[in-house]
Structure formats: C-alpha cells, structure tokens
Amino acid sequence: MADAPFTTLDGFRALLGELPGPDAEAAQAARARNGQLTKPPGALGRLEDLAIWYAGWRGTARPRIVAPQVIVFAGNHGVTARGVSAFPAEVTVQMVANFEAGGAAINQLAGEFGAKMDVIALDLDRPTADFTAGPAMSEAEVVAALAAGWAAVDPHADVLVTGEMGIGNTTSAAALAHALFGGAPEDWVGRGTGVDDAGLALKARVVAEGLAANPGAQGDALEALRCLGGRELAAMAGAIARARVARIPVILDGFICTAAAAVLAQTSAGGLDHAVAGHGSAEAGHGRLLEALGKAPLLALDMRLGEGSGAALALGVLKGAVACHSGMATFAEAGVSDG
Ligand SMILES: Cc1cc2ncn([C@H]3O[C@H](COP(=O)(O)O)[C@@H](O)[C@H]3O)c2cc1C
Numbered sequence: 001m002a003d004a005p006f007t008t009l010d011g012f013r014a015l016l017g018e019l020p021g022p023d024a025e026a027a028q029a030a031r032a033r034n035g036q037l038t039k040p041p042g043a044l045g046r047l048e049d050l051a052i053w054y055a056g057w058r059g060t061a062r063p064r065i066v067a068p069q070v071i072v073f074a075g076n077h078g079v080t081a082r083g084v085s086a087f088p089a090e091v092t093v094q095m096v097a098n099f100e101a102g103g104a105a106i107n108q109l110a111g112e113f114g115a116k117m118d119v120i121a122l123d124l125d126r127p128t129a130d131f132t133a134g135p136a137m138s139e140a141e142v143v144a145a146l147a148a149g150w151a152a153v154d155p156h157a158d159v160l161v162t163g164e165m166g167i168g169n170t171t172s173a174a175a176l177a178h179a180l181f182g183g184a185p186e187d188w189v190g191r192g193t194g195v196d197d198a199g200l201a202l203k204a205r206v207v208a209e210g211l212a213a214n215p216g217a218q219g220d221a222l223e224a225l226r227c228l229g230g231r232e233l234a235a236m237a238g239a240i241a242r243a244r245v246a247r248i249p250v251i252l253d254g255f256i257c258t259a260a261a262a263v264l265a266q267t268s269a270g271g272l273d274h275a276v277a278g279h280g281s282a283e284a285g286h287g288r289l290l291e292a293l294g295k296a297p298l299l300a301l302d303m304r305l306g307e308g309s310g311a312a313l314a315l316g317v318l319k320g321a322v323a324c325h326s327g328m329a330t331f332a333e334a335g336v337s338d339g
C-alpha cells in the first residue's frame with residue numbers, strides 16, 4: 001500500500017491541482033471500434049458511452065474488467081449526540097463486524113459482481129467532534145483520514161467502489177452538501193435510517209447550526225470536509241483522488257459517497273471526470289447533488305442503504321458495457337452486412 005504523497009490539507013489541495021486526464025487517443029479508438037460492432041448504431045444506449053469513457057481512463061481501446069475493488073470505510077460522528085439518526089451510534093462498530101463476517105448487503109453484492117471487498121474502520125472509539133459546536137476534525141485528523149483512504153486503494157484494481165458506514169453520516173453529508181452548493185438546509189436533509197418528520201426538522205436545524213458554527217466551511221470545499229465531514233467521508237475522498245492518479249475509474253454510490261466526492265469536484269474543475277454515478281438514492285438531496293455535479297445515475301432502484309451497495313450493483317452494468325464493447329465482433333469480422 002502506497003503512503004499518501006501529502007501530509008497537510010494544502011498538500012492534498014496541490015495534488016488535486018495537477019490531476020491526470022483520460023487518454024484521448026484510447027477514447028477515440030474505442031469510439032471508432034464502437035461504430036464497427038455488430039449492432040445498430042446507438043442500440044446499446046448509455047452502455048456505449050460508458051464503455052468509451054472506461055476505455056479512455058484505462059488507456060486502451062479494448063479494456064477488460066477483471067479486478068474491481070469495493071472499500072467500505074467506517075467512522076463515528078459526534079453529531080449523533082443531537083439525536084439525528086433513527087439508530088444508536090454503536091451500530092457502526094456492530095456493522096463493521098457484520099461486514100467482516102460477510103453478513104451485510106454489500107458483502108453479497110460485491111461477491112455477486114466479482115469485486116474484492118476491504119473494510120477500513122477509522123478510529124471508531126474516537127468519534128469526530130459535534131460540528132454544531134465547532135470543526136468536526138482537526139487538520140491532522142482529516143489529513144489522516146484522507147491518507148487512510150488513499151492507502152486503501154489497490155493500484156492494480158481496474159474499477160473502484162467506495163462505500164461507507166457511520167451512524168449520523170447523512171446529517172454530516174447534508175451539512176457538507178449545503179456548504180458546497182448553498183441552498184437551504186431543507187434541500188439537503190433526508191430521512192437517513194428512517195427518522196420521522198420531527199427528526200427531519202431537527203436535522204435541518206442541526207445542519208443550519210453546523211454552518212453557523214463553522215463560517216470557514218462555506219468558502220472552501222476542503223475546509224468544509226474538515227469542519228462538517230467525518231473520517232469515512234474524508235477517506236472516500238482520499239480514495240477517489242488516489243483512483244484518479246492511478247487512472248482507476250470510480251462508481252459513486254449514494255448521497256454520502258457523492259457528497260464526499262463532490263469535495264474533489266469543488267476543489268478542482270473536472271476532479272470527478274473519472275467517476276460515474278452508480279445509482280440515484282432515495283435519500284432526499286441526492287438528485288440535487290447529482291444535478292449540481294452534472295452526473296446522471298445509471299440505476300434508479302429507490303435504494304437508500306449506503307455501504308457502496310448501489311454502486312456495486314452498477315458495477316454489473318459497467319461490466320456488461322465493457323464486455324460488449326471489448327468482446328463483440330465487428331461487422332467485418334462476423335460477415336454481417338452493415339447498414
Ligand atoms: C443496520 C444498518 C446498516 C446500515 N448500512 C448502511 N447504513 C447507512 O445508515 C447510516 C446513515 O443514516 P443516518 O444518518 O440516519 O444514521 C450510515 O451508516 C449508512 O451507511 C446502515 C444503517 C443501519 C441502521
């Protein structure tokens with residue numbers, strides 16, 4: 001595992017300023033190949049652009065997916081003291097044991113779609129500070145979480161899914177989204193694990209208090225991550241950045257993953273060009289977040305679980321797209337008359 005090439009938030013910021021782009025020649029060659037495959041033009045719909053996008057990032061016109069990686073990051077949140085989740089904070093560590101024993105939804109989906117799965121618990125016995133009273137993390141803490149995410153990525157993976165577990169983290173993600181994209185707290189809060197109307201109103205108040213208590217969060221995405229995020233959110237951002245540097249395409253999961261990823265896009269234009277939206281979560285606010293990022297989800301299944309589950313399902317779609325693109329015969333090869 002590679003040590004992260006940054007030790008400060010500004011070091012991470014500098015790295016985001018010089019991210020590699022896709023291989024334009026490989027993308028062009030993939031587009032040409034797509035035009036020769038034995039199907040009516042455009043008949044594979046969005047799968048065609050998906051395969052060409054993947055080929056560009058992998059730097060080859062005829063890629064294969066053989067080594068997907070799912071990483072589930074777990075963190076605890078001080079803001080749970082405000083009663084923002086329908087479940088108690090101890091569920092985070094209990095679910096980590098469940099992931100390790102193979103009993104969670106993400107275990108089944110990662111297994112079904114041929115991904116190896118890693119679980120990284122981040123200082124669970126040391127929750128972040130309640131962000132309604134000040135910054136959730138110190139600079140050293142957020143940098144450590146970014147670096148843990150960075151180090152968790154297998155450089156030999158050929159697609160990455162980042163998932164999370166952290167009771168209270170829909171509130172953290174809502175506060176982060178609000179700081180990054182403005183609007184009102186009500187635009188970003190949702191029911192998470194299933195809070196009632198009073199719980200939803202409380203979440204909006206807590207988000208408003210969080211922004212008021214952290215004035216620096218609104219001007220700068222990385223500062224917003226430090227002040228309002230959590231360790232698992234920062235680790236997802238670090239992992240997604242590492243994937244970019246290694247030209248590993250990423251499938252984003254739901255509201256929490258997308259909020260964490262948005263930090264990269266808001267710090268560096270095009271910083272999420274190597275990522276697609278796996279699914280549209282039923283969590284209120286996810287649609288708005290995807291719209292702000294200009295990303296259309298691959299799936300819409302009314303899921304609202306997290307863990308990387310929606311993205312792992314979308315891995316099946318991406319694998320299908322790439323298998324067709326790289327495995328199909330051309331009209332010339334198959335002796336099929338083209339149109
Ligand atoms: C058993 C269980 C398994 C989960 N797996 C993911 N989450 C999801 O729910 C949490 C966010 O919702 P909130 O902000 O309302 O706490 C996160 O841990 C998320 O990944 C779960 C939640 C529970 C209870």
Ligand SMILES: O=C(O)c1cccnc1
Nearest residue numbers: 254255256281304305306
């Ligand atoms: O969209 C998500 O990621 C989500 C929604 C609700 C609860 N946990 C995760």
